[in-house]
Amino acid sequence: MGLDFSVIPKYLDIILLGCAWTIGITLAAAILSFVGGIFFAVTALYAPWLIRQPFRLIEWLFMGTPLLLQLFLIYFGLVQIGIDLPAFVAGIIGLGLHFSVYNSELIQTAILSVDKGQMEAARTLGLSRTEALRKVVVPQAVRAVIPPIGNNMIALLKDSALVSVIGVSELTLSAQRAIGATYRPFEFYLLAAACYYVINLAMEWMQRKIERRISISR
Amino acid sequence: MQKVYPFFLEAAWTTVLLSVLTAVLGLICGTLGAAARLSRFALLRFFGAVYVSVIRGTPALIQLFILYFGGPQIGIQLDAFEAGVIGLGVNAGAYMTETIRGAIISIDKGQREASRTLGLSQWQTMYKVILPQSARLMVRPLGVNINALIKATALVAAISVVELTYTAQRYIGSTYKPFEMFLLAGVLYMIIIYVTGRGIAWLDRKVQIT
Amino acid sequence: MTDQPNFVEIRHAQKSFGTLEVLKDISLSVERGQIVGIIGSSGSGKSTLLRAINDLDPLTGGEVWLDGVQVNQTLSHRQYEKHINQMRQQVGMVFQHFNLFPHMTARENVTMAPKMLKGLSQGEADKLAQEQLDKVGMLERIDYYPSQLSGGQKQRVAIARALAMQPKLMLFDEATSALDPELVDEVNQVMRKLAEEHMTMIIVTHEMDFAASVCDRVLFMDQGVVVEEGPPSILFKNPTQPRTREFLRKHLEAAM
Numbered sequence: 001m002g003l004d005f006s007v008i009p010k011y012l013d014i015i016l017l018g019c020a021w022t023i024g025i026t027l028a029a030a031i032l033s034f035v036g037g038i039f040f041a042v043t044a045l046y047a048p049w050l051i052r053q054p055f056r057l058i059e060w061l062f063m064g065t066p067l068l069l070q071l072f073l074i075y076f077g078l079v080q081i082g083i084d085l086p087a088f089v090a091g092i093i094g095l096g097l098h099f100s101v102y103n104s105e106l107i108q109t110a111i112l113s114v115d116k117g118q119m120e121a122a123r124t125l126g127l128s129r130t131e132a133l134r135k136v137v138v139p140q141a142v143r144a145v146i147p148p149i150g151n152n153m154i155a156l157l158k159d160s161a162l163v164s165v166i167g168v169s170e171l172t173l174s175a176q177r178a179i180g181a182t183y184r185p186f187e188f189y190l191l192a193a194a195c196y197y198v199i200n201l202a203m204e205w206m207q208r209k210i211e212r213r214i215s216i217s218r
Numbered sequence: 219m220q221k222v223y224p225f226f227l228e229a230a231w232t233t234v235l236l237s238v239l240t241a242v243l244g245l246i247c248g249t250l251g252a253a254a255r256l257s258r259f260a261l262l263r264f265f266g267a268v269y270v271s272v273i274r275g276t277p278a279l280i281q282l283f284i285l286y287f288g289g290p291q292i293g294i295q296l297d298a299f300e301a302g303v304i305g306l307g308v309n310a311g312a313y314m315t316e317t318i319r320g321a322i323i324s325i326d327k328g329q330r331e332a333s334r335t336l337g338l339s340q341w342q343t344m345y346k347v348i349l350p351q352s353a354r355l356m357v358r359p360l361g362v363n364i365n366a367l368i369k370a371t372a373l374v375a376a377i378s379v380v381e382l383t384y385t386a387q388r389y390i391g392s393t394y395k396p397f398e399m400f401l402l403a404g405v406l407y408m409i410i411i412y413v414t415g416r417g418i419a420w421l422d423r424k425v426q427i428t
Numbered sequence: 429m430t431d432q433p434n435f436v437e438i439r440h441a442q443k444s445f446g447t448l449e450v451l452k453d454i455s456l457s458v459e460r461g462q463i464v465g466i467i468g469s470s471g472s473g474k475s476t477l478l479r480a481i482n483d484l485d486p487l488t489g490g491e492v493w494l495d496g497v498q499v500n501q502t503l504s505h506r507q508y509e510k511h512i513n514q515m516r517q518q519v520g521m522v523f524q525h526f527n528l529f530p531h532m533t534a535r536e537n538v539t540m541a542p543k544m545l546k547g548l549s550q551g552e553a554d555k556l557a558q559e560q561l562d563k564v565g566m567l568e569r570i571d572y573y574p575s576q577l578s579g580g581q582k583q584r585v586a587i588a589r590a591l592a593m594q595p596k597l598m599l600f601d602e603a604t605s606a607l608d609p610e611l612v613d614e615v616n617q618v619m620r621k622l623a624e625e626h627m628t629m630i631i632v633t634h635e636m637d638f639a640a641s642v643c644d645r646v647l648f649m650d651q652g653v654v655v656e657e658g659p660p661s662i663l664f665k666n667p668t669q670p671r672t673r674e675f676l677r678k679h680l681e682a683a684m
Contacts, residue, residue: 003291064408065400066372069383073400076390080397161277165376172280179287186288193276193284200275258505332527332586335482336541336593337517339509346540350531 005187011178015188018174019195025092025170026157026199032096033156034149037103038138044108046133062101068162070094075166088170091163099156106148110141143214150207157199171195222389222402229385230406236299236371236381237410240306241364247311248363252318266315273312279373281305286377302374310367317359321352354425361418368411382406433493435460435628436481436597442489443476443652450476451487452652461626465633465643465660469675472649474632478599481630482519483512494518495596517545520590524602526582528574534561534585535570538592545593560588564618580611587618598622600631604638636679640664648672 008015043055062070071094078085085093114137122132164172175192179185254266273281285294286301296304325348333343375384386403390396433439434457443451450473458464466474479485481492483500492499499515501508529537538560539553548556561567564584574582583603590598600619604612616638622629623642633639639646640660647657648667656669667673 060408061404064411065404066369066383066407068372068375069386069400069403069407072383072387072390073396077396077400080394158275158277161279162373164279172277172283175280184291186284186291189280189284189288193280196277196280197272197275326525326527328523328525328527329529331484332521332523332529333541335484335516335519335521336589337513337515337545338541339513342544346544347529351529354531 003186004184007182007184008187008191011182011188014174014178015171015191015195018169018171018192019199021088021169021174022157022160022171022196023199025088025095025163025168026153026160028092029095029099029160030153030156032092033099033103033152036096036100037107037149038142040100040104041107041111042133042138044104045111046129059101059104062098067094067098067159068165070098071162071166087166088163088168091160091166091168095156095160095163098159099152102152103145103149106145106152107141110145111137113144114140146214147207147211150203150210154200154203154207157203158196161196222393222399225385225389226382226402226406229380229382229403230410232379232381233368233371233407234410236302236306236374236379237364237368237414239303240310240367240371243303243307244310244314244363244367245360247308248314248318251311251315252322255315255319256322270312270315273309274316278306278309278370279376281309282373282377298374298377298379301377302371302379306367306370306373309370310363313363313366314360317363318352318356321355321359322348324355325351357418357422357425361415361422364414364418365411368414369407433496434458435462435495436630437493438477438481438490439493440490441477441480441487441492443473443480443485443487450652451480453490454652454654456647456654458628458630460628462645463623463627463629463631463643465631465639465646466649467633467636467639467646467675468649473652474649475601477649478601478630478632481597481599482516482521484521513545517541517593518596520587520593520595520598522583522586522590522598522600522603524605526574526579526586526606528582528586528589530574533571533573534566534577534588537574537585537589541589542592556592557588560592561585563591563621564588565614578611579607580614583607583615584618587615587622591622596628598627598629600629600633602632602634605634636664636676648675650675 040055040059044052044059047055071091074094074097075087075090078090118136118140119132122136123129127135160170161172164170164176167173169177171192175188178188182188251266251269254262255270257263257266282301282305285305286296286298289296289301329347329351330343333347334340338346371381372383374381375387378384382403386399390399393399436456436458438454438456441451441454441456442449454473454477456464456477466477468474476485480487481494481499483492487500494515495518497515499512501511503511529540532540535554535557538557539548542548542556543550543553557570558567561570564587566581566584566588569577569581569585574585577585587603603619604615607615612635616635619629619631619638620642631639631643643660645657646660646663648655648663648669648671650671656663656667656672663672664676667676
């Protein structure tokens with residue numbers, strides 16, 4: 001069949017729109033996973049035993065099973081219990097939850113590594129435990145944890161391709177649409193790969209910049 | 219519900235098979251990749267770096283699609299299972315390259331110097347002094363790679379290999395019991411991952427003994 | 429250069445890292461059986477000079493000769509590898525941080541190279557290990573791993589490892605600097621013993637007393653040049669150069 005890249009320009013707008021969706025989904029899921037990660041981490045470390053247990057179960061399930069399976073569960077499961085969300089929302093929730101669990105691991109380690117003296121110092125100033133956590137411990141932990149979380153976010157970008165399987169029109173599915181019309185899988189998947197690679201490089205570049213900034217304020 | 223068990227068990231076996239083959243291919247690619255990245259030839263180092271960067275910089279799913287759907291255009295005809303093993307193996311190899319390389323370069327340079335001053339060649343030094351030490355450092359992070367790889371085998375569901383995730387998806391569609399199907403597949407995945415994890419831990423203890 | 433090179437001969441050694449000159453035109457010759465000490469503050473280039481002798485830190489200019497053969501020859505990669513491995517088998521080296529192989533017992537540390545490079549049988553190798561470890565007083569620890577040994581014991585095993593290749597020349601790169609003070613002596617005693625056996629040695633050290641008592645000749649290096657050299661009786665007691673005097677005075681104060 002051979003290769004023919006001349007078909008690409010005609011579908012470039014679809015692919016670029018797909019890129020925009022991929023970036024949007026990645027960003028939304030990243031924010032969700034960051035907030036979720038902090039929530040999971042604080043719960044795992046400080047909540048009463050009984051409350052911790054269901055969260056432990058969730059973490060255990062999410063770390064021990066493939067993301068694709070989790071996406072199927074969330075997409076079809078939500079429908080099952082009567083919540084009919086657009087596919088992209090289900091995708092964002094799925095990606096966000098999945099990475100919340102991974103971020104939580106990092107944040108827990110970071111919180112534990114924040115000097116015990118910091119908590120004590122805050123408490124002697126009269127702050128409550130929650131206030132001390134919120135104002136003193138967590139902000140410090142977040143700084144320490146940003147570089148490894150950056151790695152998770154780059155992984156998130158690549159895993160966002162999976163939501164194409166539940167019908168979200170992001171980059172991968174856009175490529176598939178173009179392939180459906182042209183029967184040129186190699187060309188369009190290669191183009192999609194190149195797009196992911198460029199976004200990936202941009203994220204790595206931002207990660208380096210952010211790391212440099214944080215290293216000053218630590 | 220009972221009717222689906224045999225299908226899930228068979229699918230789990232496919233997942234195990236995929237994981238084992240992928241891990242073996244990944245280790246081969248990882249070893250070659252690390253050798254290339256540590257080579258004294260600039261061209262090999264360059265190819266090694268490109269391999270790692272491109273594979274780790276793009277989604278594994280797209281890599282699978284290029285190989286499986288795009289392969290025939292450049293004369294590569296593979297069935298879905300073969301494409302899955304090769305695609306995932308080459309993908310895992312890029313991550314393993316960095317694990318293996320990291321374990322090798324983390325050995326104190328005094329070790330290399332001491333060996334070279336005794337008159338051992340580069341290859342003898344690598345084989346007798348560096349590798350035995352870095353092997354100990356490798357087991358655990360390679361275990362992490364393998365854990366990720368087992369979960370990544372789910373991707374081949376997207377090219378219709380009948381493994382656990384594909385099977386779960388199929389029965390979610392036909393039974394309308396997403397939670398049950400998820401749990402069933404999830405438990406099987408966790409068993410596979412748990413057993414593998416124990417194996418890695420055993421190996422790790424074994425190499426640490428001395 | 430038509431004159432016959434000495435047993436160890438360094439001619440116009442130069443070494444620079446980028447714009448930084450670490451060795452500036454150093455020449456040195458050592459006769460068979462001689463013991464030469466090199467002293468100087470850190471960054472003076474003394475370790476770099478020592479490590480140039482077996483081409484661990486290759487010179488950027490100049491020549492190193494050992495027993496009539498030039499060590500730092502320009503050869504193709506393959507030929508150089510063959511040549512340098514040959515040369516290094518004749519030169520024992522002892523490092524500040526021991527660099528024992530942690531995955532091998534004392535016995536294995538000592539026998540590995542002779543077995544691989546000289547084709548010793550297991551029996552011969554065992555005999556060799558016993559001899560060499562006995563010499564450094566470590567025979568009873570022959571099957572210990574480095575992690576089970578103290579710093580001084582590690583260094584003695586490292587010396588045995590180097591001696592097992594029957595080197596013509598021993599290089600010591602601050603062999604006692606990383607040791608706790610109470611462990612220094614056991615290593616020094618081993619080195620004294622080698623001196624009595626007329627082993628040719630070049631010793632980079634911080635220990636002036638040891639250098640004074642063992643060395644035939646001492647070099648004081650500063651900023652990449654040999655400032656002064658001579659027998660220890662003169663160099664330590666009546667140094668002629670102000671920089672040498674300054675260094676010795678500071679060193680004495682630090683020791684007090």
